[in-house]
Amino acid sequence: MSPVVTPLTRRRLDKAQEALAARDIRLGEVIARVGPCTMLPRREGTxxxxxxxxxxxxxxxxxxxxxxxxxxxxxxxxxxxxxxxxxxxxxxxxxxxxxxxxxxxxxxxxxxxxxxxxxxxxxxxxxxxxxxxxxxxxxxxxxxxxxxxxxxxxxRLGRPDVLPVLDLGVRKGAQRMYRTRALPDAARLEKLARNWRPWASVASWYCWRALELDDATSTSPRALRAARRVP
CATH class of the missing domain: 1.10.340.30 (Hypothetical protein; domain 2)
Known part of the structure; x- marks a missing residue:
């Protein structure tokens, strides 16, 4: 029997944000600017x-x-x-x-x-x-x-570690976040995402949100430190 995977909850999202911000300064900057992840699973209906x-x-x-x-x-x-x-x-x-x-x-x-x-x-x-x-x-x-x-x-299932390597929004968000010249392909995105595990779903969500940010907005060192101690 396959092990049961615990779905994302508000508490687990907070834990994911804290871990991701501590491991990756670029992702931590995005987390500080975007704020808490709202990707709770949609459980209505079937x-x-x-x-x-x-x-x-x-x-x-x-x-x-x-x-x-x-x-x-x-x-x-x-x-x-x-x-x-x-x-x-x-x-x-x-x-x-x-x-x-x-x-x-x-x-x-x-x-x-x-x-x-x-x-x-x-x-x-x-x-x-x-x-x-x-x-x-x-x-x-x-x-x-x-x-x-x-x-x-x-x-739907709230799985925490999904990396949609072919999603254009995730790829563009990663390109913007890490300032790569070329749009990352699947292999390159896998390498960039090594620090995202086991929270790749949450990091992918922040890649989507990164595309909504104004690059002219700067992030202070204080905000970056705050991102590392989310909630």
């Missing part, structure tokens, strides 16, 4: 509902995705964040397309529902799987690649 919502939101603006998701929920019925996979499979593709879903997303959602109904994707067991096991369970589903699986690990 794992299935979370994945469906992620598929709907892919490559859409927040407003457009919310409208389509609302139509989808109204069509399927039941709880907003806990749609029934069997109910989805009982509907023709045309009904789902009428919600505003593309053909690709319609087929992805139906394939996800089919994987759950026939048992190939054991949703009830995902919390007890290792990160690699979760990824291996999710990527056979149409429309779910390694990046989507990693986002599920980070934002």
């Amino acid at each position: 794992h299935f509902g979370h994945l469906v919502r992620n598929i709907i939101h892919q490559q859409l603006s927040t407003g457009a995705a919310a409208t389509i998701h609302g139509r989808f929920v109204a069509l399927i019925g039941g709880e907003r964040d806990a749609p029934d996979p069997a109910a989805i499979l009982a509907l023709p593709e045309e009904a789902l397309r009428a919600c505003g879903l593309s053909m690709a997303k319609t087929r992805a959602i139906r394939d996800l529902a089919l994987h759950v109904v026939d048992g190939r994707l054991p949703m009830h067991a995902l919390d007890t799987m290792t990160d690699d096991e979760v990824i291996q369970a999710l990527v056979p589903v149409r429309g779910i690649g390694p990046w989507t699986a990693q986002m599920f690990l980070m934002f």
